[in-house]
Amino acid sequence: MTLAASNRSPILRVAMSRDDLMMRLGVVLFAVVLLVIVGLPLWSLLAKAFEDRDGKFVGLANYVSYFSTPALFDSALNSLHVAAVCTLIVVPLAFFYAYALTRTVLPVRWLFQGISLIPIFAPSLLPGLALVYLFGNQGFFKGALGGPIYGFDGIVIAQIFYCFPHATLILVTALTTADARLYEAADALGASKLRVFFTVTLPGAKYGLISAALVVFTMVITDFGIAKVIGGNFNVLATDVYKQVIGQQNFSMGAVVGMVLLAPAAIAFLVDRVVQRKQVALLTARAVPLIPKPKLGRDLFFTAFCTVVAAGILVILGMAAWGSLIKYWPYNLSLTLANYDFTNFDASGWDSYFNSVEMAVGAAVFGTTLMFVGAWLNEKTREFYLMRGIVQFLAFLPMAVPGLVLGLGYIFFFNAPNNPLNFLYATMGILVVNTVAHFYTVGHLTATTALKQIDPEFESVSASLKVPVWRTFGRVTAPICLPAILDIAIYLFVNGMTTVSSVIFLYSSDTKLASVAAVNIEESGATAVAAALCIVIVITSAAVKTLHVLADRFLLGRLQAWRRR
Amino acid sequence: MSHLEVRNLSKRYGDFTALGDISLDIAEGEFVCFLGPSGCGKTTLLRAIAGLDPQSSGTIHQKGRDISALPPSKRDFGIVFQSYALFPNLTVVDNVGYGLVSRREGKAAVGRRVTELLTLVGLPDAGPKYPAQLSGGQQQRVALARALATSPGLLLLDEPLSALDARVRLRLRHEIKALQRTLGVTTIMVTHDQEEALTMADRIVVMNQGAIEQVGTPQEIYRRPATAFVADFVGSMNFLAGTLVAPDKVKVDGFTFDCTAQDGLAPGAKVALCIRPEDVRVRDLPTDIANRVAVEVAELDFVGAFCRATLKVQGTADVAMTADFSSNLIRDLGVELGRKLDVALPPDRLRVFAA
Numbered sequence: 001m002t003l004a005a006s007n008r009s010p011i012l013r014v015a016m017s018r019d020d021l022m023m024r025l026g027v028v029l030f031a032v033v034l035l036v037i038v039g040l041p042l043w044s045l046l047a048k049a050f051e052d053r054d055g056k057f058v059g060l061a062n063y064v065s066y067f068s069t070p071a072l073f074d075s076a077l078n079s080l081h082v083a084a085v086c087t088l089i090v091v092p093l094a095f096f097y098a099y100a101l102t103r104t105v106l107p108v109r110w111l112f113q114g115i116s117l118i119p120i121f122a123p124s125l126l127p128g129l130a131l132v133y134l135f136g137n138q139g140f141f142k143g144a145l146g147g148p149i150y151g152f153d154g155i156v157i158a159q160i161f162y163c164f165p166h167a168t169l170i171l172v173t174a175l176t177t178a179d180a181r182l183y184e185a186a187d188a189l190g191a192s193k194l195r196v197f198f199t200v201t202l203p204g205a206k207y208g209l210i211s212a213a214l215v216v217f218t219m220v221i222t223d224f225g226i227a228k229v230i231g232g233n234f235n236v237l238a239t240d241v242y243k244q245v246i247g248q249q250n251f252s253m254g255a256v257v258g259m260v261l262l263a264p265a266a267i268a269f270l271v272d273r274v275v276q277r278k279q280v281a282l283l284t285a286r287a288v289p290l291i292p293k294p295k296l297g298r299d300l301f302f303t304a305f306c307t308v309v310a311a312g313i314l315v316i317l318g319m320a321a322w323g324s325l326i327k328y329w330p331y332n333l334s335l336t337l338a339n340y341d342f343t344n345f346d347a348s349g350w351d352s353y354f355n356s357v358e359m360a361v362g363a364a365v366f367g368t369t370l371m372f373v374g375a376w377l378n379e380k381t382r383e384f385y386l387m388r389g390i391v392q393f394l395a396f397l398p399m400a401v402p403g404l405v406l407g408l409g410y411i412f413f414f415n416a417p418n419n420p421l422n423f424l425y426a427t428m429g430i431l432v433v434n435t436v437a438h439f440y441t442v443g444h445l446t447a448t449t450a451l452k453q454i455d456p457e458f459e460s461v462s463a464s465l466k467v468p469v470w471r472t473f474g475r476v477t478a479p480i481c482l483p484a485i486l487d488i489a490i491y492l493f494v495n496g497m498t499t500v501s502s503v504i505f506l507y508s509s510d511t512k513l514a515s516v517a518a519v520n521i522e523e524s525g526a527t528a529v530a531a532a533l534c535i536v537i538v539i540t541s542a543a544v545k546t547l548h549v550l551a552d553r554f555l556l557g558r559l560q561a562w563r564r565r
Numbered sequence: 566m567s568h569l570e571v572r573n574l575s576k577r578y579g580d581f582t583a584l585g586d587i588s589l590d591i592a593e594g595e596f597v598c599f600l601g602p603s604g605c606g607k608t609t610l611l612r613a614i615a616g617l618d619p620q621s622s623g624t625i626h627q628k629g630r631d632i633s634a635l636p637p638s639k640r641d642f643g644i645v646f647q648s649y650a651l652f653p654n655l656t657v658v659d660n661v662g663y664g665l666v667s668r669r670e671g672k673a674a675v676g677r678r679v680t681e682l683l684t685l686v687g688l689p690d691a692g693p694k695y696p697a698q699l700s701g702g703q704q705q706r707v708a709l710a711r712a713l714a715t716s717p718g719l720l721l722l723d724e725p726l727s728a729l730d731a732r733v734r735l736r737l738r739h740e741i742k743a744l745q746r747t748l749g750v751t752t753i754m755v756t757h758d759q760e761e762a763l764t765m766a767d768r769i770v771v772m773n774q775g776a777i778e779q780v781g782t783p784q785e786i787y788r789r790p791a792t793a794f795v796a797d798f799v800g801s802m803n804f805l806a807g808t809l810v811a812p813d814k815v816k817v818d819g820f821t822f823d824c825t826a827q828d829g830l831a832p833g834a835k836v837a838l839c840i841r842p843e844d845v846r847v848r849d850l851p852t853d854i855a856n857r858v859a860v861e862v863a864e865l866d867f868v869g870a871f872c873r874a875t876l877k878v879q880g881t882a883d884v885a886m887t888a889d890f891s892s893n894l895i896r897d898l899g900v901e902l903g904r905k906l907d908v909a910l911p912p913d914r915l916r917v918f919a920a
């Protein structure tokens with residue numbers, strides 16, 4: 001009797017607790033926020049590309065005219081060409097550098113690691129400026145390249161500097177996760193060093209290599225500052241967007257170019273997702289970390305290699321710093337601080353610098369809160385799969401969207417007269433929101449990873465003890481994740497200081513940022529002043545990062561005694 | 566009245582049925598073990614009872630209250646996970662007091678209760694330490710104290726001992742059992758360790774592939790396994806393939822064994838005749854004893870307290886069984902490889918299952 005009855009018993013619907021209800025509300029709210037700061041601006045951009053200058057729907061007309069204008073279409077090819085060449089150079093370079101950092105015994109390893117990160121703290125403008133000093137029409141080594149630096153060569157060299165740390169970081173991670181036991185097995189089988197490299201090391205770093213290649217490719221295609229400074233007449237997609245929007249005020253065509261720019265970035269992103277998904281299975285094995293043993297010949301070779309690369313980075317940074325201190329290049333090489341008196345060159349003077357700091361702090365505070373709480377809501381809410389899926393998608397979207405494209409979307413969305421959020425336009429607020437949105441994915445991923453690493457049963461325990469879930473968030477989850485929270489905040493601060501591409505359309509005279517001011521000043525020909533501004537940015541973000549590292553090492557250890565065994 | 570009534574509980578993941586139509590009663594103050602091989606649905610059942618992963622259909626009543634659709638926070642239970650899930654950034658005192666603080670009891674009252682609990686689990690001095698500074702066994706006791714802090718009516722333990730080494734596990738078995746007896750709290754423990762279940766439980770629920778095979782006291786489960794699965798899973802068991810020739814006679818390769826009358830099986834049915842190795846009799850066999858067979862010792866494995874012998878039944882092609890011989894017996898009878906002797910299979914110790 002019971003069997004027959006049970007088969008017909010209805011599917012059970014479980015009542016929601018107050019916690020469940022609140023968390024679901026939170027997820028919905030969070031989804032709305034992401035929709036406003038990511039989804040809708042992109043949607044506006046998409047729509048704009050189908051309108052003429054007066055806002056009338058013209059179907060594909062803009063796209064037709066884009067592809068039938070050779071000058072515009074050539075830029076797309078140029079972009080692909082530069083990106084491909086940079087990827088082919090940066091990835092091997094970064095791979096050997098990362099290999100040296102993780103698999104050989106380097107003297108002052110920390111220094112080499114630190115130097116490789118320097119470019120992260122600089123606006124992309126900086127390598128461009130340094131190259132102008134080195135190889136420009138009045139440069140030290142002009143003609144050394146057998147042609148003018150402006151154009152393809154300049155862009156490639158500057159991009160190598162700019163992309164190098166990002167590729168290195170990814171590859172260091174990929175090489176650190178190697179399993180020492182594989183090497184022992186290969187050794188025991190008597191495989192030659194070269195064979196071990198090709199059969200164990202390279203395949204082990206395969207996903208890292210693919211990921212690094214995609215990141216470099218996307219960065220080069222979407223970066224704006226370098227092409228702007230050193231591109232000369234060599235047009236690329238990113239400069240085209242800028243010219244269409246700022247130069248010709250042709251927003252529709254700007255939107256079309258933006259969409260074209262979006263395509264390779266989005267494809268690269270999708271490929272990366274597929275690759276990453278495969279990697280997860282690989283990492284679940286219980287690996288034994290590999291600790292390199294000294295070996296003279298190899299260590300000497302890689303020390304030399306790293307020294308050359310590090311020197312290259314330092315020369316570019318040093319050149320920009322030196323240039324910023326010189327009275328009148330190249331005629332009067334005596335040193336001066338006059339170039340740091342920005343009031344003489346730009347109406348906003350030092351204000352732009354303080355705007356930048358204000359914006360970066362704002363982005364760090366607002367962004368970290370949003371990212372961590374949002375990731376927590378999305379991770380810990382029970383069931384509610386559809387909404388959580390939507391949130392996950394929206395949180396991943398910014399990774400695939402170049403800054404320029406997002407910035408354009410912001411103009412169209414927030415500047416629309418009928419948008420109730422219109423008041424945000426041309427305020428510091430919109431710059432903060434835009435920066436948070438632009439860098440959303442990495443912060444979200446960092447938070448999610450940290451949350452996945454803590455015991456999934458904390459919430460179950462709280463529920464059984466009748467403790468509301470937000471209390472466990474405040475007393476347990478957030479404190480445990482403090483290192484990740486700080487990482488996100490610093491990441492946002494540094495990127496807020498250096499970003500150019502997405503905010504270049506959004507500032508007003510009161511809210512001009514240092515990185516944007518540097519672009520404007522460079523445009524007016526005052527290279528030394530632009531370099532000075534870049535150096536101030538580097539010093540600020542590097543100082544904050546150094547503080548973070550020190551705090552992490554000394555302060556956090558003391559505050560979080562529970563981590564010690 | 567029973568403390569917990571589970572009726573027709575099912576849990577499906579897509580097409581996969583993790584629990585199929587489970588019904589179960591658990592009495593007030595009882596210590597029940599869910600025992601079964603990995604993946605049989607023990608954890609799933611426990612989590613459904615807690616409301617953490619609700620069932621697809623079926624009902625659960627606790628003390629007469631229908632809790633089938635309640636979220637975990639509205640149910641009355643304390644839980645200890647295999648990972649313990651201690652909050653690493655809180656001291657032992659704060660961990661144990663975690664559920665007390667939100668109940669608006671005075672600070673002093675909470676402090677007293679925590680001290681009382683820590684003494685109860687034998688860690689009176691661990692209060693100011695952090696979980697990472699404790700051994701596995703100590704962490705497990707803190708988790709237990711935390712689960713008991715709010716005096717729940719039902720204590721749920723998911724493989725609480727499996728992360729510990731053998732010695733600590735033995736000691737904690739007794740401690741948990743003693744604690745449970747003192748407090749009288751109804752307890753469900755999930756385990757795949759049969760020894761743990763046999764020593765700790767008042768009743769054992771043996772599960773297999775999402776269904777209950779048998780519910781009974783440890784004695785019943787061991788002495789009278791209801792199914793071939795239980796017979797095989799709990800303890801060691803010899804399975805001899807045969808045919809039921811009369812209600813109380815099984816024929817195995819020419820030999821006919823007497824057994825207790827089987828009413829569930831028709832004569833002629835293919836059956837497995839089962840006997841535990843320790844039930845094989847060797848000493849002082851009366852001449853007219855039932856089920857007497859001549860065997861040859863084919864293997865002899867030293868297992869410590871006793872030897873496990875593989876015995877080939879003489880006059881059959883390949884009928885063999887294992888039997889446990891004490892060291893004394895081996896010495897007294899001079900048992901060695903190749904030695905021929907007579908053994909008897911006592912009919913009341915034989916179990917018969919449809920094959």
Ligand SMILES: Nc1ncnc2c1ncn2[C@@H]1O[C@H](COP(=O)(O)OP(=O)(O)OP(=O)(O)O)[C@@H](O)[C@H]1O
Nearest residue numbers: 578581583601602603604605606607608609610757
């Ligand atoms: N979320 C899920 N989705 C799909 N299948 C699941 C899920 N959770 C559990 N299962 C399946 O349900 C079955 C029972 O799982 P359960 O965790 O209850 O096993 P268990 O008896 O506790 O095993 P163990 O001793 O290994 O812990 C398993 O086959 C498992 O693969």
Ligand SMILES: [Mg+2]
Nearest residue numbers: 607608609755
């Ligand atoms: Mg389990």
